[in-house]
Amino acid sequence: xxDSCASDAAPPPSIGGGSFLIAWQLKDKNVLIVGGGExxxxxxxxxxxxxxxxxxxxxxxxxxARTKELIDTYPSRITYYDRRFSGPAEIHKMDMVLTALDDVxxxxxxxxxxxxxKVPVNAADIPELCDFYFGAQIRDGPLQIxxxxxxxxxxxxxxxxxxxxxxxxxxxxxxxERVGVLRAQLKERVPGVGGALGRKRMKWMSEVCNIWEVDExxxxxxxxxxxxxxxxxxxxxxxxxxxxxxxxxxNISRRAASAVSSDxxxxxxxxxxxxxxxxxxxxxxxxxxx
Amino acid sequence: xxDSCASDAAPPPSIGGGSFLIAWQLKDKNVLIVGGGExxxxxxxxxxxxxxxxxxxxxxxxxxARTKELIDTYPSRITYYDRRFSGPAEIHKMDMVLTALDDVxxxxxxxxxxxxxKVPVNAADIPELCDFYFGAQIRDGPLQIxxxxxxxxxxxxxxxxxxxxxxxxxxxxxxxERVGVLRAQLKERVPGVGGALGRKRMKWMSEVCNIWEVDExxxxxxxxxxxxxxxxxxxxxxxxxxxxxxxxxxNISRRAASAVSSDxxxxxxxxxxxxxxxxxxxxxxxxxxx
Numbered sequence: 001x002x003d004s005c006a007s008d009a010a011p012p013p014s015i016g017g018g019s020f021l022i023a024w025q026l027k028d029k030n031v032l033i034v035g036g037g038e039x040x041x042x043x044x045x046x047x048x049x050x051x052x053x054x055x056x057x058x059x060x061x062x063x064x065a066r067t068k069e070l071i072d073t074y075p076s077r078i079t080y081y082d083r084r085f086s087g088p089a090e091i092h093k094m095d096m097v098l099t100a101l102d103d104v105x106x107x108x109x110x111x112x113x114x115x116x117x118k119v120p121v122n123a124a125d126i127p128e129l130c131d132f133y134f135g136a137q138i139r140d141g142p143l144q145i146x147x148x149x150x151x152x153x154x155x156x157x158x159x160x161x162x163x164x165x166x167x168x169x170x171x172x173x174x175x176x177e178r179v180g181v182l183r184a185q186l187k188e189r190v191p192g193v194g195g196a197l198g199r200k201r202m203k204w205m206s207e208v209c210n211i212w213e214v215d216e217x218x219x220x221x222x223x224x225x226x227x228x229x230x231x232x233x234x235x236x237x238x239x240x241x242x243x244x245x246x247x248x249x250x251n252i253s254r255r256a257a258s259a260v261s262s263d264x265x266x267x268x269x270x271x272x273x274x275x276x277x278x279x280x281x282x283x284x285x286x287x288x289x290x
Numbered sequence: 291x292x293d294s295c296a297s298d299a300a301p302p303p304s305i306g307g308g309s310f311l312i313a314w315q316l317k318d319k320n321v322l323i324v325g326g327g328e329x330x331x332x333x334x335x336x337x338x339x340x341x342x343x344x345x346x347x348x349x350x351x352x353x354x355a356r357t358k359e360l361i362d363t364y365p366s367r368i369t370y371y372d373r374r375f376s377g378p379a380e381i382h383k384m385d386m387v388l389t390a391l392d393d394v395x396x397x398x399x400x401x402x403x404x405x406x407x408k409v410p411v412n413a414a415d416i417p418e419l420c421d422f423y424f425g426a427q428i429r430d431g432p433l434q435i436x437x438x439x440x441x442x443x444x445x446x447x448x449x450x451x452x453x454x455x456x457x458x459x460x461x462x463x464x465x466x467e468r469v470g471v472l473r474a475q476l477k478e479r480v481p482g483v484g485g486a487l488g489r490k491r492m493k494w495m496s497e498v499c500n501i502w503e504v505d506e507x508x509x510x511x512x513x514x515x516x517x518x519x520x521x522x523x524x525x526x527x528x529x530x531x532x533x534x535x536x537x538x539x540x541n542i543s544r545r546a547a548s549a550v551s552s553d554x555x556x557x558x559x560x561x562x563x564x565x566x567x568x569x570x571x572x573x574x575x576x577x578x579x580x
Binding site: 018026045133142159160179206274280 | 473569
């Protein structure tokens with residue numbers, strides 16, 4: 001293919017064209033939100049997830065019901081002022097600014113002030129002025145997932161979100177929490193940072209996560225954790241949950257039983273087929289009798 | 291439950307404890323990476339995804355093979371200096387700084403300089419100094435997904451990534467691209483920003499994405515797009531792909547057929563039940579005869 005490149009070399013493999021997806025830390029940081037409509041209410045919820053302190057500027061007459069509800073519910077997190085944005089002085093102590101205004105020109109001005117003050121900014125509906133974009137989000141305790149279509153529409157992001165949600169059981173967050181407790185108790189039992197021991201600890205934890213299913217990791221209560229550390233870590237191996245419980249066979253047979261009984265869609269056709277088989281045979285017998 | 295809160299009011303519903311997941315925009319921005327080891331090579335790859343311009347500082351003797359390969363492959367994107375970080379002057383023109391050093395104290399110093407200069411910074415292995423964290427990433431063209439366990443270990447993030455990947459067909463990126471083309475052609479046909487027309491366009495696009503499956507959206511080539519705009523947008527409706535192709539009935543019957551024939555696990559038990567029904571009836575008849 002013809003290439004406008006001056007060099008004769010093949011063009012490098014393309015890996016660009018995307019965004020830099022990150023988990024921004026906002027705990028007790030100051031975030032300014034300008035505007036109080038429906039979009040602002042969505043912004044407030046995202047920001048509250050990250051434990052930030054919000055300053056909200058919006059004339060009361062334009063404040064959405066959901067925004068009002070959030071202001072009332074989180075008074076220690078949201079400081080609300082019933083007025084418009086007044087100028088650059090509002091920005092200086094901020095760690096992040098979000099605008100959600102109908103007035104595009106005012107949004108542009110605020111973005112310019114933020115850029116000068118080196119404060120990260122997002123302006124709703126003006127992508128070219130944004131330091132960062134939002135995406136569809138899934139939250140399950142410590143598990144957070146973001147889906148970005150890189151500007152190809154929120155609808156497709158929502159579709160992808162639905163697809164991903166259907167692949168998750170909704171108990172992954174709990175499993176992640178239990179693994180966190182296991183890791184903490186292992187560190188308590190074998191303290192120290194880095195080195196050969198740190199690597200051994202990390203490798204053993206990895207193996208547990210590889211061998212145990214999500215539903216099994218959820219069962220890591222204090223008793224199971226103690227047993228796993230005693231029978232696993234101390235003996236330099238990773239037993240399965242079934243091995244730990246000494247009920248491998250029972251577990252398997254329970255699983256086989258549930259495979260038959262859990263889903264009516266599975267056994268209804270079988271009953272139908274049984275009846276059909278019986279009926280056909282009866283018909284043949286009756287036909288022969290005549 | 292007892293609460294240390296001074297107020298009598300019920301505590302607000304907890305939605306905190308998470309991060310603020312965002313898609314940072316780095317196109318042609320300046321990113322400084324300090325260190326050239328394996329971790330640095332992973333950072334470089336993430337940053338290249340977002341089309342940034344990288345300045346890399348690392349003495350040649352510590353440069354990892356993968357880092358070297360990236361320097362050689364993307365000379366227009368990576369400016370490499372065979373030396374250590376020299377001081378605050380290196381930071382001033384940067385939009386972001388990432389350190390990947392074994393020297394924790396040096397990393398801390400660089401983070402402090404960045405904070406003073408209001409430049410976002412991530413220091414590998416020193417979470418408390420980071421403005422942002424990384425997560426497990428999935429990329430499929432315009433589709434990007436990030437999975438964060440909020441510090442509960444990369445292993446669980448990798449597990450979740452595997453689970454999510456297995457729910458995706460790997461063709462979602464292409465479907466998103468095709469929808470982007472459809473949206474562009476609709477805008478070309480009915481130009482204008484915002485207003486009632488903008489809302490109507492957005493609503494129609496949403497309906498297409500809701501009604502069409504991912505595998506169908508992938509089939510939006512130029513001919514299908516033209517047909518969909520002619521038969522759908524112009525007539526104020528959203529036909530299915532099957533309707534567009536004039537093969538609605540054929541499609542439905544194909545789907546019904548596949549529901550029976552695709553999975554042996556579905557019809558084997560039914561054959562067994564049929565045989566069992568027949569056998570039982572035969573036995574009853576034979577027993578009666580005697």
